[in-house]
Structure formats: structure tokens, C-alpha cells
Amino acid sequence: xxxxxxxxxxxxxxxxxxxxxxxxxxxxxxxxxxxxxxxxxxxxxxxxxxxxxxxxxxxxxxxxxxxxxxxxxxxxxxxxxxxxxxxxxxxxxxxxxxxxxxxxxxxxxxxxxxxxxxxxxxxxxxxxxxxxxxxxxxxxxxxxxxxxxxxxxxxxxxxxxxxxxxxxxxxxxxxxxxxxxxxxxxxxxxxxxxxxxx
Amino acid sequence: xxxxxxxxxxxxxxxxxxxxxxxxxxxxxxxxxxxxxxxxxxxxxxxxxxxxxxxxxxxxxxxxxxxxxxxxxxxxxxxxxxxxxxxxxxxxxxxxxxxxxxxxxxxxxxxxxxxxxxxxxxxxxxxxxxxxxxxxxxxxxxxxxxxxxxxxxxxxxxxxxxxxxxxxxxxxxxxxxxxxxxxxxxxxxxxxxxxxxx
Numbered sequence: 196x197x198x199x200x201x202x203x204x205x206x207x208x209x210x211x212x213x214x215x216x217x218x219x220x221x222x223x224x225x226x227x228x229x230x231x232x233x234x235x236x237x238x239x240x241x242x243x244x245x246x247x248x249x250x251x252x253x254x255x256x257x258x259x260x261x262x263x264x265x266x267x268x269x270x271x272x273x274x275x276x277x278x279x280x281x282x283x284x285x286x287x288x289x290x291x292x293x294x295x296x297x298x299x300x301x302x303x304x305x306x307x308x309x310x311x312x313x314x315x316x317x318x319x320x321x322x323x324x325x326x327x328x329x330x331x332x333x334x335x336x337x338x339x340x341x342x343x344x345x346x347x348x349x350x351x352x353x354x355x356x357x358x359x360x361x362x363x364x365x366x367x368x369x370x371x372x373x374x375x376x377x378x379x380x381x382x383x384x385x386x387x388x389x390x391x392x393x
Numbered sequence: 394x395x396x397x398x399x400x401x402x403x404x405x406x407x408x409x410x411x412x413x414x415x416x417x418x419x420x421x422x423x424x425x426x427x428x429x430x431x432x433x434x435x436x437x438x439x440x441x442x443x444x445x446x447x448x449x450x451x452x453x454x455x456x457x458x459x460x461x462x463x464x465x466x467x468x469x470x471x472x473x474x475x476x477x478x479x480x481x482x483x484x485x486x487x488x489x490x491x492x493x494x495x496x497x498x499x500x501x502x503x504x505x506x507x508x509x510x511x512x513x514x515x516x517x518x519x520x521x522x523x524x525x526x527x528x529x530x531x532x533x534x535x536x537x538x539x540x541x542x543x544x545x546x547x548x549x550x551x552x553x554x555x556x557x558x559x560x561x562x563x564x565x566x567x568x569x570x571x572x573x574x575x576x577x578x579x580x581x582x583x584x585x586x587x588x589x590x591x
Contacts, residue, residue, distance in 0.1 A: 198436070198440045198455070199453060201436045202433075202436040202437065202439070205433050205436040206433075208429055209418045209421060210418060211414045211417055211418065212418070219408050219481050220407045220408060222453055222479065222480050223407060223479075223481075224407070224437065224440060225440050226446050226480055228444075231407070232437060233441075235403050235404075236434060236437050236438065236441070238399045239422065241400070242396045242400050242419070242430065244396075246396050246397055246423045246426075248424050255420055255423045255424060257396070282423075282424055283417050283420040283421075286420070
């Protein structure tokens with residue numbers, strides 16, 4: 196295969212890159228050979244050599260820090276577990292400052308349409324952790340789409356009979372947005388779950 | 394620097410990738426070490442070894458094909474030259490099927506705001522080609538923004554006195570769009586340059 200075509204199809208497998216943006220990136224890399232192409236190859240090799248996923252929560256960490264700094268930090272609330280889909284969800288939640296407990300990344304979500312079942316995500320490891328680490332509450336911070344709901348429903352089912360509180364993220368209007376930009380489902384939820392000022 | 398942070402800032406330098414999408418890509422690469430990371434490194438190394446820019450038009454080509462297949466194809470109209478900003482513009486114009494002449498990629502556009510002058514793009518090489526290859530018409534297929542207009546204006550100025558026709562791409566409504574999605578400048582141009590049916 197043509198090297199450029201090979202690079203384009205490789206870039207297409209990355210999240211958020213469609214065919215057209217992959218083409219644009221590939222051609223830029225090809226034309227700026229000297230600098231950015233070399234930097235990228237070196238950065239990728241560094242990640243390959245030094246970055247791993249935490250064996251506990253799945254977050255990205257360095258080879259010499261497993262469990263990661265979030266899992267091994269004694270200052271964090273150890274009774275709360277936040278279940279997310281991907282490691283970068285952890286980065287986003289950390290940036291929000293809204294959570295100070297433990298994490299568990301599933302590395303995906305259940306998707307019958309794409310042939311991904313419960314065994315293709317880290318649900319077994321989640322159940323083992325819940326048994327062992329005795330969390331008081333498990334927060335399911337999953338996507339609010341069909342696949343996220345399916346995954347959440349499956350986890351709720353598996354946790355039946357266990358003495359643990361289960362919660363999900365609130366649905367509502369995003370901050371800085373308005374009714375004009377809202378879809379009907381979100382809007383109905385935002386009204387139903389309205390908060391009372393006084 | 395942290396290897397992941399290094400990869401993110403490297404990805405941020407690619408066109409179309411902001412900080413958030415770069416983070417998402419980097420974390421995905423870090424978590425899927427085995428497969429996609431290796432494939433990407435190998436694809437990048439192949440591009441580095443085998444892909445070059447055509448010394449004539451600037452299009453991406455393989456090391457063993459310089460001038461590229463567009464420059465060396467005798468079946469193409471050799472009296473028409475299409476001037477574009479980037480090599481991937483050539484790919485897009487080729488896909489449109491609307492042009493069968495020669496190309497010249499400037500590798501950017503003049504941007505006083507970003508400190509890029511005429512010497513930072515391939516205008517000198519363009520003028521040399523125009524003198525040597527004796528095109529009948531030069532089509533300036535540049536962006537319809539301030540920088541594109543500045544670049545086009547500069548080229549028109551440099552070609553004064555030379556016996557060559559200069560044209561630009563038509564401004565108007567995009568296909569499959571409508572007035573509702575059009576900005577005032579485009580709309581005014583589309584009315585001014587309206588085409589007559591009969």
C-alpha cells in the first residue's frame with residue numbers, strides 16, 4: 196500500500212479523526228518531514244516505552260507508578276468509586292474538581308450493535324473491586340446514549356443484592372447553554388429534575 | 394516532560410487538532426499500546442522514508458517519482474496552472490474532477506499577522522515556473538479569507554506586465570446549501586455574480 200494511504204487509514208482509527216481530517220494531518224506530516232514527523236515518532240516511542248494503564252483503575256500512568264497516583268493517594272475518598280468509559284474521562288472529571296474519590300475505567304461500553312459484550316469491557320474487574328474495596332457508593336459516570344445506558348443497566352443488574360449505593364450523573368442543560376440549543380429529551384429531564392431555589 | 398504531555402503538545406501542532414482532541418487521541422494511543430501505536434509508528438516511518446514533496450508543484454509524491462505523476466503526465470493541459478496553498482488542496486481539486494492542468498502549492502499563505510511574508514511561501518518558485526513553462530492562464534485557487542486575498546493580491550502584483558491571464562475561483566453558495574446558511578458577503582457575491590439560465 197502507498198505509505199501515505201497507509202498513514203491515512205491508520206489515523207482514521209483514532210478517535211475524532213474522520214477521513215478528511217486524517218488526510219489533512221497525513222499530508223501535513225508528509226510535507227513537514229524534518230520537524231514534526233520526527234517529533235511525533237519520538238513522542239510515540241516515549242509513550243510506548245514509559246506509559247501504561249493503571250492495573251487498578253485503568254488510568255494512564257508511567258511504568259514506575261502502578262497503581263497510579265490517583266489510586267495510591269491516601270488523601271482521596273476511598274468510599275466513593277466513579278465508573279467511567281475511558282481513561283480520558285478521568286482527566287476531564289479531575290479537571291472539573293467535582294470528585295475526590297477513586298476511579299474505574301471500563302475501556303469502552305457495551306454495544307450489541309458493534310458486537311461488544313460485557314466481557315469486552317472491564318466489568319469483571321469492577322465487580323471484583325467492589326467486593327474487595329467495599330465502596331459505599333458507585334457513581335456510574337457513563338455516556339447518556341443508548342450504549343451508555345445499556346452498560347449502566349447491566350452494571351446495576353450485576354450489583355443487585357450487594358450493599359452499595361449506585362448513582363448516575365445528573366441530566367440537564369449544559370452550563371453556558373440555553374433552551375435554544377437543547378434537545379427535547381434533555382429539556383424534559385431538565386424540567387423534571389429542576390432544582391428549587393427557595 | 395511527561396511522555397503523554399509531550400505527545401499531546403506534538404499532536405496539537407497538527408492541523409485541525411485542538412488541545413482536547415489531542416488529549417483524546419494521545420490517551421487512546423497510550424491505552425491501546427499493542428496495536429494502533431505500533432501501526433502508527435511504522436506508518437510514520439514509512440512516510441519519512443518514502444514520501445517527498447514534488448520539487449516542481451509541491452504535491453506529495455514518492456521518492457522515486459519526482460516530478461510527481463501530475464507534473465510528468467503528458468496528457469494534462471500544460472497551459473493551465475492552478476496555484477493552491479497546501480498539497481492536500483491538490484488532492485481535493487483532483488477529486489472534484491474540475492481541473493486537468495498543472496499545479497503549484499505555495500505551502501502556506503502570506504500572513505502579516507503571523508509574521509509570514511512572501512519569502513516564506515513558494516512564490517519565487519512560482520514566478521520562475523511561470524517564466525519558464527509559459528502558462529496561458531494562472532488560476533489562483535486560494536482561501537477566500539484575508540490571508541488568501543493578500544496572497545492573491547501579491548501574486549497579481551508580481552505578475553504585472555507578464556503575458557498571462559490570471560483568474561480566481563468563483564465565489565457563491567456552496568452546493569447543497571441555501572440562503573439560510575449563507576453569510577452576507579457570500580450572498581452579496583452570489584447575487585452580483587448570478588448566472589443567467591436563459
